[in-house]
Amino acid sequence: MEKYERRTGKLGKTKDKKLRSFLKRGDLKSKDAAEKAADAEILLTESNGYLEPENEMEQTYKVKQEDIVANVDLATANKKISLDLPNFGPYSIDYSLTGNYLLLGGRKGHVSSFNWKLGEMGCELQLQETVHDVKYLQNDYECFAVAQKKYVYLYDQFGAEIHQLKHHVGATHLEYLPYHYLLATAGTTGYIKYQDVSTGQLVAELRTKLGNTTALRQNPYNAVLNAGHSNGQVSLWAPNMSTPLVKLLSSRGPVRSISVDRSGNYMAVAGQDKSLKIWDIRRFAVLEEYYSPKPASSTSISASGLLSVGWGSHVQIWKDVLTRSGEKVSAPYMNHLLPGHQVETVRFCPFEDILGIGSTKGFDSMIVPGSGEANVDALEINPYSYATRTGRRETQVKMLLEKLQPDTITLNPNDIGKVDSRSHAERLSASQKQAEEEHQALLDKQKLNALPGTKPANSRLRKMLRKKTKNVVDQRKMRIEHAWEREKQARENIKRKAEGLEVKTTGAAMRRFM
Amino acid sequence: MKFKTISRSADDYVPVANTQSARQPRNLDPDMHPFERAREYTRALNATKLDRMFAAPFLGQLGAGHVDGVYSLAKNPLKLGVLASGSGDGVVKTWDLGSHEEQWSVNAHDGIVRGLCYTPKSQLLSCSSDGTVKLWSPSTMSPLQTYHSLSGGGLMSIDHHYSEDQFITAGTQLEVWDTNRSKPKSTLSWGADNLSSVRFNHTETNICASTGNDRSIVVYDLRTNSPVQKLVTTLNNNALAWNPMEAFVFAAASEDHNAYLYDMRNMKRALNVFQDHVAAVLDLDFSPTGQELVTGSYDRTIRIFRANEGHSRDIYHTKRMQRVFSVRFTMDSRYIASGSDDGNVRMWRSVANDRSGIKSAKQRTKIEYDRALTERYKHMPEIRRINAARRVPKAVKVARNIKREELEAMKRRHLNYVKNSKGRAGFTPEREKHIVGVGIADKVAKQTQKQRRKEKKPQQETSE
Numbered sequence: 001m002e003k004y005e006r007r008t009g010k011l012g013k014t015k016d017k018k019l020r021s022f023l024k025r026g027d028l029k030s031k032d033a034a035e036k037a038a039d040a041e042i043l044l045t046e047s048n049g050y051l052e053p054e055n056e057m058e059q060t061y062k063v064k065q066e067d068i069v070a071n072v073d074l075a076t077a078n079k080k081i082s083l084d085l086p087n088f089g090p091y092s093i094d095y096s097l098t099g100n101y102l103l104l105g106g107r108k109g110h111v112s113s114f115n116w117k118l119g120e121m122g123c124e125l126q127l128q129e130t131v132h133d134v135k136y137l138q139n140d141y142e143c144f145a146v147a148q149k150k151y152v153y154l155y156d157q158f159g160a161e162i163h164q165l166k167h168h169v170g171a172t173h174l175e176y177l178p179y180h181y182l183l184a185t186a187g188t189t190g191y192i193k194y195q196d197v198s199t200g201q202l203v204a205e206l207r208t209k210l211g212n213t214t215a216l217r218q219n220p221y222n223a224v225l226n227a228g229h230s231n232g233q234v235s236l237w238a239p240n241m242s243t244p245l246v247k248l249l250s251s252r253g254p255v256r257s258i259s260v261d262r263s264g265n266y267m268a269v270a271g272q273d274k275s276l277k278i279w280d281i282r283r284f285a286v287l288e289e290y291y292s293p294k295p296a297s298s299t300s301i302s303a304s305g306l307l308s309v310g311w312g313s314h315v316q317i318w319k320d321v322l323t324r325s326g327e328k329v330s331a332p333y334m335n336h337l338l339p340g341h342q343v344e345t346v347r348f349c350p351f352e353d354i355l356g357i358g359s360t361k362g363f364d365s366m367i368v369p370g371s372g373e374a375n376v377d378a379l380e381i382n383p384y385s386y387a388t389r390t391g392r393r394e395t396q397v398k399m400l401l402e403k404l405q406p407d408t409i410t411l412n413p414n415d416i417g418k419v420d421s422r423s424h425a426e427r428l429s430a431s432q433k434q435a436e437e438e439h440q441a442l443l444d445k446q447k448l449n450a451l452p453g454t455k456p457a458n459s460r461l462r463k464m465l466r467k468k469t470k471n472v473v474d475q476r477k478m479r480i481e482h483a484w485e486r487e488k489q490a491r492e493n494i495k496r497k498a499e500g501l502e503v504k505t506t507g508a509a510m511r512r513f514m
Numbered sequence: 515m516k517f518k519t520i521s522r523s524a525d526d527y528v529p530v531a532n533t534q535s536a537r538q539p540r541n542l543d544p545d546m547h548p549f550e551r552a553r554e555y556t557r558a559l560n561a562t563k564l565d566r567m568f569a570a571p572f573l574g575q576l577g578a579g580h581v582d583g584v585y586s587l588a589k590n591p592l593k594l595g596v597l598a599s600g601s602g603d604g605v606v607k608t609w610d611l612g613s614h615e616e617q618w619s620v621n622a623h624d625g626i627v628r629g630l631c632y633t634p635k636s637q638l639l640s641c642s643s644d645g646t647v648k649l650w651s652p653s654t655m656s657p658l659q660t661y662h663s664l665s666g667g668g669l670m671s672i673d674h675h676y677s678e679d680q681f682i683t684a685g686t687q688l689e690v691w692d693t694n695r696s697k698p699k700s701t702l703s704w705g706a707d708n709l710s711s712v713r714f715n716h717t718e719t720n721i722c723a724s725t726g727n728d729r730s731i732v733v734y735d736l737r738t739n740s741p742v743q744k745l746v747t748t749l750n751n752n753a754l755a756w757n758p759m760e761a762f763v764f765a766a767a768s769e770d771h772n773a774y775l776y777d778m779r780n781m782k783r784a785l786n787v788f789q790d791h792v793a794a795v796l797d798l799d800f801s802p803t804g805q806e807l808v809t810g811s812y813d814r815t816i817r818i819f820r821a822n823e824g825h826s827r828d829i830y831h832t833k834r835m836q837r838v839f840s841v842r843f844t845m846d847s848r849y850i851a852s853g854s855d856d857g858n859v860r861m862w863r864s865v866a867n868d869r870s871g872i873k874s875a876k877q878r879t880k881i882e883y884d885r886a887l888t889e890r891y892k893h894m895p896e897i898r899r900i901n902a903a904r905r906v907p908k909a910v911k912v913a914r915n916i917k918r919e920e921l922e923a924m925k926r927r928h929l930n931y932v933k934n935s936k937g938r939a940g941f942t943p944e945r946e947k948h949i950v951g952v953g954i955a956d957k958v959a960k961q962t963q964k965q966r967r968k969e970k971k972p973q974q975e976t977s978e
Contacts, residue, residue, distance in 0.1 A: 004544065037542040045526075045539060049519040058515055068517060076519045179549050221548055263545045303545075353519040367519060374520045376527075377546050378538040384527035391536060401560060408552045416551045417891055 004037040006030050007414075046374035048304060049353045051334070061335045068367045076367065079354055081116060083363040090344035091358035092133050094144075097178055098383040099350035101141035104363055105134030111146055113157065116365075123159030135174035137197050138181060139396050140386050145183055147171040152185055154197075167202050168193055173216035177223045178381070180404045182239070184225055186213035192227060194239045194406065203406045204239035214254045219281070221264020222413045223404075228255025234269055236281075238409040245411055246284060251275050259299040259307070266322040268307055270296035276309060278321055288321065288328060300355070302348040302371035306333060308355055310343030315357055317368055336366050351376055351383050461487055558891040561884035562900045569866035571830050573849070576609040576859040577616040584853025587840040588630035588638070591716075594844065597851050598638055598652070599859050600627025606640050608652045609859065611844070611851075618652045629672035629683070633693070641683050643668030649693070661696055663689060671711040676719040680736075684709035684724055690736060704732050704741040711753045717761035723778070725751035729950070731766055733778050744953040745781040747774075753797045757821070759804030767795035770948060771917070773809050775821065781952050784945040788819045790826040792913035797840045801847040801864065808850050808864070810838030813910055816852050818864065829904050830862050 008027045014020045051060050051068075069077045085091065088106030095102055102116040109129050113122040113136075122141060132147040142157045145165075152168040155161055171185035171193075181198040190211050194203040208227060215228030224245060225237045232251040235244035251271020260267045260281070267279040276290040276299070294311045301307050307318040319333035341359035348355050348371055355366045376382050385391040408416060420427060428436065456462060461484040465477070493503045529536050544550070582602030590596050596617070598608045604623035607616055623642030631639050637658065638650040645668055648657035663669055663685050671684040679693040687703035706726025715721040720736045729750050733743045749769040757763040763785065765775045773795050775786035793813035800807055800821075807819045809826075814835055817826035836855035843850055843864065850862040873881070891897050906914070932939045 004542065040540070040542055044541065046520065046522055047518070050516065051518075052516040054516055060515070063515055067515070068519075071515075071517045072519050073521050075523070076521050179553070221545075223549070262548075264548075351520070351522075369517055369519045372520050373541075373543075373546070374522070375541040375543075376522075376539055377541040378536070379540070380546055384524065384536065387524070387528040388536070402553050402556050404549060404552045404556055408549075408555075413549050414551050416555050417894060 001034060001038040004034040006034070044375045048374045049369035049372070051369040059331065061332045063334065065336065065366060068369070072367065072369075076353070079117070079352065079365065080367050081363075081365050085110065085362035089358075089360040089362060090342060091360075091363055092131070092345045093347055093356050093358035093363060094134050094136055095347055095349045095356060096136040096140045097350065097381045098140050098386060099352050099354075100383055100386065101136065102356065102363075103134045103136055103144055104358065105131040105146060107131060111155075111159075113141060113144060113159075115141075122157050123155070125155070125159050132172040132187070133174045135176050135183070137176050137183060138178070138399070139392070143197070145174050145176070147174050147185065147187070152183075163200075165195060167205070168195065173213060175216050175218045175225060177218055177409075178399075179402070180223055180406055180409065181400075182223075182406060184216070184218070186216045186225075186227055188212055192216075192225060192237055196406070198400065198403060206237055206239070206242060208235060208237075208244070210235060212254075215256060215258045215269075217258040217260055219260045219264050219267075220262045221260075222411060223409045224411060226258050226260060226267060228258050228269065230254040232271060232273075234258060234267075234279075236411070238411075239406045240409065248279065248284060250277050250279070253295075256295055256297060257299045259301045261301045261305055261322055262303055266301070266305075268299050268301060268322075270299050270309065278307075290318075290321070290328070292316075297343055298346045300346045300348050302355075302368070303350065303373040304371055306348075306368060306371045308346045308348065308368070310346040310357065313338045313341050313343060313359075315343055315346055315355070315366065317355070317371070319370075334366075334368060338364060348372070350381075456488070456491065459484070459487060554887060555891055555894065557884070558887035558894075559897055559900075561888050562897050564884075565867045565888070566900055566903070567867075568869075571828070571862045571866040572832060573861040573863060574614055576611075576614050576851075576861065577607075579856075579858035580605060580607065581857060583836070583839065583855040583857055584859055585839045586627055586630040586640075587842045587851055587853045587859070588632055589842050589845060589851070590632040590636055591845060592632075592634070592636060594846055596652075597842070597844075597859070598630050598632070599840075599853055600630045600640055600642075601857065602626045604642060604644075606630065606638070606650070608638070611849070611861065614861070620650065620655055622648055622650070622657070625668060628668070628670045631672050631674050631681070633674045633681070634677060639672055639674060639681055641669035641672040643670075645669060645685070647672060647681075647683055647691070659693075659696070661691060661698075664698060664701070665689065667708070670709060671713075671724075673712050673714045673722065675714055676716045678719075682712050682714065682722055684712040688712060688722075688724055688734065690739075700739050702734055702739070702741055704730070704744055706730055706732070710751070713754055713756055713764075715756045715761060715764075716758060717756070721761075721778070723754055723756070723764060725754055725766060731776070731781070742954070743778065743781060745776070746950040746952075748948045748950060752795060755798050755800050755807075757800050757804045758802055763804075765798055765800065765807055767798045767809060768948065769794040771795065771811075772948070773798050773807065773819070774945075774948070775807075782946070782949065783943070784949070786822065787824055787944055788817075788826070789824055790817055790819075790829070791815070792910055792917055796838060799842045801843045802845055803847050806843075806847070806864065808841045808843055810841035810852055810854075812837050813913065814838065814854070814907065815910060816841055816850065816862065818850070828866055829906060830866075831907055831910075832860070834858070835860065 008030055011023055053060060069080055088108040088110035090107050092105045100115055100117055102114060104112045109127040109131055111125040111127060111131060130149040135145045137143040137145055144155055146153050152165040152171050153161055154163040168185045170188040172187035175184040181196055183195045183197050186192045190208045192206040196203050210229040210233055212230045213227050214230050217226050219226060226234055228234050232249055232253055234248045234250050234255060236246040237244055250269040251273050253272030255269060255271055257270045265282055267281045270276045272295050274291050274295050276292055276296060278287045280287050292309060292311045296309045296311045298310045305322050307321050309316050315336040316332040317334040321329050338359055341361045343357055343359050345358040346355060351372055353367055353369050353372045355368045357364045385395045461480055464480050496503055527537050580601035584599050584601050586600040588598040595611045596608055597611055600606045604621060604627055606622040606627055607619045610617050622640050623644050625643035627640050627642050629641040638652050641647045645663045647661040649659040650657055665686040667686045669683045669685045674681040681691050683689045686708055687701045688709060689698035690700045691698045706728040708727040709724045712722055712724040723733045725731050729747050731745045731751055732741050734741045751766045751768050754764055754766040762778050765773055767773050771791045773788040774784040777785055791811040791813055793811050795809050795811050798807060798809040805821055807821055809817050814837060816830040816838055818828045819826050834856060838852050838854045840853040848864055850864050852860045
């Protein structure tokens with residue numbers, strides 16, 4: 001029930017009766033919706049996986065993949081695949097949003113996209129150029145980006161090069177924000193660049209000023225990019241801010257890998273100093289600190305909150321490390337060894353209990369019971385909507401219609417549509433503030449103030465009187481004459497005060513005749 | 515060790531045949547639906563844009579219209595598809611709204627046909643500036659009956675009782691007629707030399723109200739055969755209309771560019787002020803739901819107001835439409851008819867982007883969803899801007915700017931006046947500004963009685 005509740009505003013001192021009843025009705029509706037959503041859980045057709053010991057002697061981390069394969073149904077067992085690709089590794093990998101397609105990018109130029117469930121090849125490329133990272137873009141598998149030696153290139157599903165992104169130089173990390181249609185790149189230049197893949201425009205170029213970007217991962221909850229740098233800092237970026245939203249110091253060496261869970265609450269950061277820190281990114285506080293025997297090369301968090309860490313030739317899966325605070329988890333959930341490999345990338349497959357591992361010698365997948373989300377939503381990213389042609393088209397159109405603007409990316413995505421309760425002065429941007437100050441200064445200058453400090457001959461008022469035609473007496477001249485009289489008196493008073501004499505003042509009642 | 519892994523079968527989700535529709539499983543976990551608000555906002559923005567894109571309020575004119583200006587319209591409360599119109603040359607026509615064709619036309623009067631109304635028997639009553647009322651069966655070419663007003667002058671307005679055989683006319687005084695008699699049953703008046711409009715209340719059926727040229731609105735009770743209340747405003751009122759759902763509430767069209775909503779129990783204060791027109795409001799009509807109000811104005815535009823909002827929700831105009839002298843909602847509240855000086859009777863959609871075709875359940879759900887979303891995000895600047903944007907005739911635009919400037923100047927002047935009055939002067943609410951005074955018949959009667967008693971008493975004393 002709590003999971004489904006949307007936080008509603010406080011009624012507080014709302015005096016307006018109409019508004020009050022309107023807000024109350026809204027609250028009731030939202031409460032009702034939460035209750036109904038909780039009740040609808042009974043309609044979920046699938047259940048999540050699990051791996052549980054039957055007695056105290058059994059340990060889940062001792063379970064071997066062979067044991068699992070032997071015990072699960074044939075369809076699941078077939079999902080464990082292993083590709084021996086010793087020549088072009090190490091491989092960076094990416095699953096498409098639906099989890100149906102797999103993209104492999106070998107460092108030495110081998111790129112391959114295929115439907116791993118059906119075993120259908122999409123395309124295979126030999127680029128004969130360094131490949132740093134690969135990423136699926138819009139429409140599931142129909143377009144993907146490859147960060148190559150110098151530029152980032154876009155390819156279609158058949159492997160034809162559609163674009164060369166010349167602005168994205170030296171990119172080593174790619175991220176795709178599916179709801180915003182933004183491709184984000186970062187790499188050796190220290191810039192984070194956003195490219196809108198639906199319109200082709202370069203949306204933002206952000207200079208990190210922190211050198212090499214060593215890790216990049218989006219927060220799926222708010223589309224903020226979390227970038228790791230070689231000085232151990234993690235900075236959070238949104239395309240409408242030229243400075244980082246937040247900067248955190250996480251490790252004592254370069255950051256190796258970042259991963260964020262789908263609720264946007266937790267972040268795992270692995271560093272060169274072998275540390276693995278779990279951050280609460282609502283409070284920006286470290287929840288727990290773990291260490292790996294070797295610096296972790298890649299981390300990934302699954303839909304159910306399992307954390308996978310790849311280091312050396314090992315892959316470890318940790319359970320409950322995100323939510324449990326104050327008490328360290330002593331043993332991993334699962335262990336996996338790839339003898340003779342060096343793990344490059346680990347990625348959980350969406351909607352499946354599968355972890356994909358890209359390594360120096362190819363690709364391996366691992367069955368991790370209880371890692372994926374079993375129940376799909378037909379109106380969201382849906383693995384089955386791409387099965388038919390009409391489904392593909394409809395999804396494409398719907399997603400495009402609901403494309404979010406880049407400036408809606410904020411730390412709290414629920415701020416949209418809310419009242420900005422800051423005062424006018426607080427809300428003003430720096431340039432507006434400056435303009436306002438200048439305007440005020442100009443107004444002040446225009447006032448005819450008596451300036452007793454200046455010499456009588458240099459007085460602005462005197463100059464004005466001198467300039468004015470002698471025989472014309474108008475309002476302005478009278479005003480200046482009054483001010484000039486006042487100034488003279490003020491000057492006189494300063495003199496008298498210095499001599500220790502009594503200061504002449506006219507009372508408030510008489511001043512109007514001066 | 516106990517294992518379980520996800521094992522969905524694609525056969526459960528993917529339709530086997532083209533004719534089958536795909537299963538639509540839902541998972542309402544909020545984590546599965548990121549950017550909920552941003553996406554809702556985007557949908558609301560799209561819906562608002564589509565609303566404006568599909569806005570096509572003008573349906574067309576009825577037949578070839580009239581030769582002279584159309585100064586009166588009447589809808590039949592019992593039939594949807596007919597409308598009657600009366601013109602300046604004395605011609606009365608009825609129209610078939612389905613085909614936009616003329617049904618019946620008759621040279622009814624010698625003067626301008628100022629008032630038209632349907633009787634519960636679907637007969638038509640017309641009144642004219644020639645001082646006669648004629649009863650028509652809208653198929654024959656001669657009147658069933660002709661009534662001659664006793665007051666001598668022209669008749670300006672007519673309305674029939676909800677159920678009984680009586681009707682009222684407005685001329686130099688209010689005349690109450692029995693349909694079966696040739697002379698009025700009674701006449702009523704309170705101050706005004708000329709009445710411009712009368713309307714029966716169709717809920718409290720014996721109550722009626724009139725607007726007069728002494729800037730007054732008078733409410734009458736026909737059971738006691740007397741006026742009950744009188745309201746005097748700063749400028750003349752041109753027309754009034756009762757709310758068909760709230761028996762006490764009526765709206766009046768004023769010369770001061772506004773329409774006002776009143777509660778007849780307390781007329782010291784208007785319930786609402788409908789602003790936006792830049793010239794006198796000439797006619798107005800409530801929608802049958804009582805939720806909306808349509809006004810026709812001398813500025814050649816029609817505006818639609820929600821009864822609980824002060825500014826119009828839409829403005830309709832065409833290049834050729836002249837001063838709008840009469841407007842009516844149809845009985846299904848989906849269309850609006852307008853009669854203007856140029857002799858045409860025009861039909862409009864009451865919701866500009868509404869389409870009358872049959873909608874599938876999916877379409878209806880979508881429309882409802884979009885409406886809820888636009889309502890929810892209507893305060894967002896972008897949505898508000900798109901929603902409010904209307905192309906307005908240049909003359910109206912210019913007049914609006916001038917009016918705004920004038921009002922601001924008046925406001926400023928009054929502010930200065932209040933500032934320097936040392937508390938003697940204050941501000942009057944917008945809803946009371948136009949009200950000069952309210953008279954209640956009982957009070958007046960009591961006062962006169964008191965006065966009489968006072969006058970009598972001293973006489974008695976002296977006699978004793």
